[in-house]
Amino acid sequence: MYINISNVNKQFTHKGKLFTALNNVNLTIEKGEFICLLGPSGCGKSTLLNAIAGFDTPTSGSITIDGKEVKKPSTRNVTIFQNYGLLPWRNVIKNVELALESNKKLTAAERRQTAQKYLDLVGLGNFADSSPHQLSGGMQQRVAIARALTADPDIIFMDEPFGALDAITRMKLQDDILSIQKKERKTIIFVTHDIDEAVYLADRVVVMTPNPGMVKKVLTINLGPGRDRTSEDFQKIRNIIFETFNMKHTYPIEYSI
């Protein structure tokens, strides 16, 4: 048990009213797992991710990583955001180098070399000197991924990282993140509201529901690598998730194609 979330509650006071964003969440995650937090918007996915990443603390309950209580963000765990979080005043390689600047032992040349290595890895080796705004959304998110990998973290948190991208770019990046995870052996906690995305990526899908935000079900996806979105097994798992959300029509639908 690598990450341990036990009895976590999170309340916000909004306009004087108490609002429960997370209600008694329990979850354990093993090293090297690819976990998807799946659920409709407002079910507390970001709140849970922020708590595990240390950006926010739960109202009650405990979160430990490797036995240590999470209190603040750590350079050992990197978060990738939907809107990339690149610094517009830095060029691409300088953005990636940010990941290494807290390590005062490295020389500028070493920083650059490592940053370039990961830029190459995400296929943007030739864009080192570009400004972030000159790149497409998909490319910017690749830069953010390169920056995260450069920090050589144990855990990568991703909050709807591909949510702003078009479907094709999205699928390409899904494949990329899978192959990167295989190569770099990272633990990944990935937030999404896209059922297909979750089933395609995850070792386990944590299904969450809102009002109050809670974990409804944890599904192990035994599809192995190289998943086929059109396969029967894939559809079966999708259906289970649809049922969990009560979104499946109970009457038979007639198809005439």
Next chain:
Amino acid sequence: MLNNGLLRYLYKKGINLTYVVISFILFITVWDLAVRLSGVNEALFPSPASAFRALLEIIGDGTLGEHVLSSMTRFAVGFILAVTSAVIGGIIIGWFDILFKFTNPIIQLLRPISPIAWMPFIVLAFGIGDMPAIVTIFIAAFFPVLISTAVGVKNIPEIYLKVAKNFGVGKIEIFWKIVFPAIFPQITAGTHLALGSAWVFLVCGEMIGTQSGLGYLIIDARNNLRCDILAADIVVIGVIGLLLDAALKYGEAQILKKWGLQKE
């Protein structure tokens, strides 16, 4: 500096040189006609031609150069001091919310007071000479930069701060690595705003208690009944103000472009 980039920038902004030239010709024609048709004595209402002759005269004997130099020196000192302290002050009050809450009411109270209203106190405190003009410019430039900096800091996208925290950017480091660059566009906008009003108040500041500068030249020309020099001086003040503004606008556009806030 009128380099290639600036010309291209002006052109893109639709400021075609043809319009500028025609506009100036129109202005001079109207001015000239007004002098002729009003029948007022040329010594009191100088024509463009006599103003131009006066301009050549004060350029020729070196007076204009001297006055421009001392005005620009005061302007540079007052303006740079104002921008530097306003940026530092703005970052501090913008960063610490409690400081902002306490200082904002005072700032809002002081801001609408014309720098000229302070003049008697300024003269009492600093005496005459360069200081009154410098202090006037300082007051005029300080508040716009202070406010835009503080507001900029308060509105820094949360994600930049999260990223900084995540990658272990230090508590002090964060100011020059994240905060300052993130608000640089706002600082430039505030500086741009400040430049205009500071230049306006330079002339006022120099009309009191100085023996040099473009503001002093106005008083001096009036005392010597040289309305032609007065008119020439006014034109020079306008042209320098215009050039300063154009230079800053150009700089601002470059920064916005680099930050990706304004694509061309």
